[in-house]
Amino acid sequence: MEHIDAAVTNRFDTRSGRPCEFCRDLDPQFPHRRPLDQMVAGSRKPRASAHLTEDGYVRHRMLELRRLTSRVALTAA
Ligand SMILES: [Zn+2]
Secondary structure, three states: HHHHHHHHHHHOOHEEEEEEEHHHOOOOHHHHOOHHEEEEEEEOOOOOHHEEHHHHHHHHHHHHHHHHHHHHHHHOO
């Protein structure tokens, strides 16, 4: 198991990445993500497209959409 994780991690330069602040603030499941799914490319602002993995991208987009829909729900309620 350990060597598989290392192999996946080595596909990216994780030193240039960092945890996505947007997801970290908004996703309660963030600590349970795989490390790569937490990471965005370093120099850019936290955007969905900066995520290193498709899963990270999708989760980021879902958080954006949920924030939009919750705003709608608040005004509707
Ligand atoms: Zn994110």
